[in-house]
Amino acid sequence: MSRVTDYKVLVEWGDCDPAGIVFYPCYFRWFDYATDQLFDEAGLTKDDLIARYGVVGRPIAEATSRFLIPSRYRQRFVIRSRVESWQEKRFTVLHQGWRDEQLLFEGRETRVLGARHPEHPDRLRAIPIPADLRALFEGTGQA
Amino acid sequence: MSRVTDYKVLVEWGDCDPAGIVFYPCYFRWFDYATDQLFDEAGLTKDDLIARYGVVGRPIAEATSRFLIPSRYRQRFVIRSRVESWQEKRFTVLHQGWRDEQLLFEGRETRVLGARHPEHPDRLRAIPIPADLRALFEGTGQA
Amino acid sequence: MSRVTDYKVLVEWGDCDPAGIVFYPCYFRWFDYATDQLFDEAGLTKDDLIARYGVVGRPIAEATSRFLIPSRYRQRFVIRSRVESWQEKRFTVLHQGWRDEQLLFEGRETRVLGARHPEHPDRLRAIPIPADLRALFEGTGQA
Amino acid sequence: MSRVTDYKVLVEWGDCDPAGIVFYPCYFRWFDYATDQLFDEAGLTKDDLIARYGVVGRPIAEATSRFLIPSRYRQRFVIRSRVESWQEKRFTVLHQGWRDEQLLFEGRETRVLGARHPEHPDRLRAIPIPADLRALFEGTGQA
Numbered sequence: 001m002s003r004v005t006d007y008k009v010l011v012e013w014g015d016c017d018p019a020g021i022v023f024y025p026c027y028f029r030w031f032d033y034a035t036d037q038l039f040d041e042a043g044l045t046k047d048d049l050i051a052r053y054g055v056v057g058r059p060i061a062e063a064t065s066r067f068l069i070p071s072r073y074r075q076r077f078v079i080r081s082r083v084e085s086w087q088e089k090r091f092t093v094l095h096q097g098w099r100d101e102q103l104l105f106e107g108r109e110t111r112v113l114g115a116r117h118p119e120h121p122d123r124l125r126a127i128p129i130p131a132d133l134r135a136l137f138e139g140t141g142q143a
Numbered sequence: 144m145s146r147v148t149d150y151k152v153l154v155e156w157g158d159c160d161p162a163g164i165v166f167y168p169c170y171f172r173w174f175d176y177a178t179d180q181l182f183d184e185a186g187l188t189k190d191d192l193i194a195r196y197g198v199v200g201r202p203i204a205e206a207t208s209r210f211l212i213p214s215r216y217r218q219r220f221v222i223r224s225r226v227e228s229w230q231e232k233r234f235t236v237l238h239q240g241w242r243d244e245q246l247l248f249e250g251r252e253t254r255v256l257g258a259r260h261p262e263h264p265d266r267l268r269a270i271p272i273p274a275d276l277r278a279l280f281e282g283t284g285q286a
Numbered sequence: 287m288s289r290v291t292d293y294k295v296l297v298e299w300g301d302c303d304p305a306g307i308v309f310y311p312c313y314f315r316w317f318d319y320a321t322d323q324l325f326d327e328a329g330l331t332k333d334d335l336i337a338r339y340g341v342v343g344r345p346i347a348e349a350t351s352r353f354l355i356p357s358r359y360r361q362r363f364v365i366r367s368r369v370e371s372w373q374e375k376r377f378t379v380l381h382q383g384w385r386d387e388q389l390l391f392e393g394r395e396t397r398v399l400g401a402r403h404p405e406h407p408d409r410l411r412a413i414p415i416p417a418d419l420r421a422l423f424e425g426t427g428q429a
Numbered sequence: 430m431s432r433v434t435d436y437k438v439l440v441e442w443g444d445c446d447p448a449g450i451v452f453y454p455c456y457f458r459w460f461d462y463a464t465d466q467l468f469d470e471a472g473l474t475k476d477d478l479i480a481r482y483g484v485v486g487r488p489i490a491e492a493t494s495r496f497l498i499p500s501r502y503r504q505r506f507v508i509r510s511r512v513e514s515w516q517e518k519r520f521t522v523l524h525q526g527w528r529d530e531q532l533l534f535e536g537r538e539t540r541v542l543g544a545r546h547p548e549h550p551d552r553l554r555a556i557p558i559p560a561d562l563r564a565l566f567e568g569t570g571q572a
Contacts, residue, residue, distance in 0.1 A: 013318060018502055311457035351493075
């Protein structure tokens with residue numbers, strides 16, 4: 001029963017390629033935004049992450065998607081996103097694209113929480129996931 | 144010993160995000176272009192695919208990438224790409240990002256060859272990979 | 287008193303550059319979408335344009351924008367758009383970006399209505415603006 | 430006889446829209462990169478601008494383009510760029526797109542040199558164009 005967000009997409013002209021369907025890298029752009037929205041709704045804007053945890057970014061470690069049904073100009077769909085799993089220093093967000101009752105695509109992003117490296121301030125270092133941060137994504141009863 | 148292509152990238156301003164590193168969906172854009180280049184160098188432009196095989200597209204079935212080292216504005220790297228595996232109706236392209244001797248990222252695209260569906264001309268249908276097409280990617284001695 | 291549309295923008299991470307502000311070409315992307323919305327609200331989707339006028343596209347002839355105040359990640363603004371002028375075969379859409387009472391940018395797109403060229407079907411030819419099309423953008427009392 | 434740069438473009442799949450031609454905001458992306466290249470070739474990388482002039486950015490004040498001939502997937506063209514005019518605190522870069530002997534588009538970017546505002550370090554302030562900076566773009570005999 002983890003926190004879930006719905007990110008709404010209206011496919012625009014520039015998202016589509018000469019085949020008339022969404023150019024697939026756009027899906028990853030939307031995954032990134034859906035994760036932002038998921039964190040925002042958990043009360044963790046990028047500013048909050050810095051203030052509360054010293055986390056200046058959520059660098060991507062791995063991203064993947066299966067594409068089942070293409071979408072076209074002016075079609076709409078929803079990306080339903082939730083944290084699917086937590087490791088010590090990583091978490092994986094599941095993103096499912098839905099239109100009506102159809103699953104269009106299913107993606108996953110694995111990210112870390114990045115704090116400034118104490119010796120190399122221009123680099124990031126993954127920190128252990130704080131328990132109270134994780135709690136913000138669990139048990140909300142929304143799913 | 145399969146055919147290999149090197150797609151050269153110069154990271155531009157608009158490819159980078161406020162953290163100063165490449166916005167990760169851009170990597171998938173470059174994967175798509177590297178696959179185009181791989182096919183072009185095999186003598187299979189999009190026009191050739193239509194003329195010789197009735198293949199009007201190479202729809203993406205799955206895309207994935209692990210990100211090891213970020214890249215910044217004006218850095219250069221090469222995406223080295225080759226077909227890693229062939230299934231009956233699918234093939235997987237491996238994309239490795241290299242700068243100097245460092246592996247920056249490693250991605251894979253799984254695609255099908257799409258011909259017009261005989262009964263639904265606005266839809267595509269995956270065809271079995273023709274043996275002579277596959278041969279164009281094998282045994283070139285380049286890798 | 288011409289028809290006006292408000293296109294809402296939430297600035298996302300990938301829209302911003304390493305300076306932390308919107309990468310300016312994104313504004314033209316949004317202008318394109320705002321024009322789509324303006325036509326849609328006038329009852330002229332791309333399908334309608336084909337069916338009623340044989341118009342298969344609205345190619346851009348000229349685009350311009352002045353940029354007054356930059357926008358940053360997660361800021362919101364509205365693009366207020368209307369047809370500013372009609373020529374025989376061209377029309378100009380004015381796009382103004384507003385946040386609160388501040389004018390952020392002001393752009394213009396000049397477009398033509400493109401029908402298939404009778405002798406070169408792969409090319410477009412600008413047609414005179416139909417009077418009843420123009421009427422759909424005038425006198426709506428919205429502005 | 431000002432400094433000129435040629436920025437080479439190969440139109441990729443994701444640059445094109447369902448009409449099969451370049452989605453016009455992409456041209457402004459390339460203008461931005463062509464200006465970067467023009468400055469780089471003048472010996473003024475973004476790092477140089479900071480070190481020598483305290484200039485942390487070249488914010489865009491105005492951008493405009495006329496579009497004469499569309500380009501399609503896998504076509505190539507060159508953007509020929511030079512500073513067309515200098516004002517006290519502004520300069521305008523002319524960008525012309527050429528394929529063979531054909532002028533495809535003609536754009537202009539007007540930019541300022543932005544230094545940190547002394548009282549508001551998160552804001553930029555346009556500085557007068559230094560004479561020695563301007564000299565780097567003049568009299569090179571290339572055009």
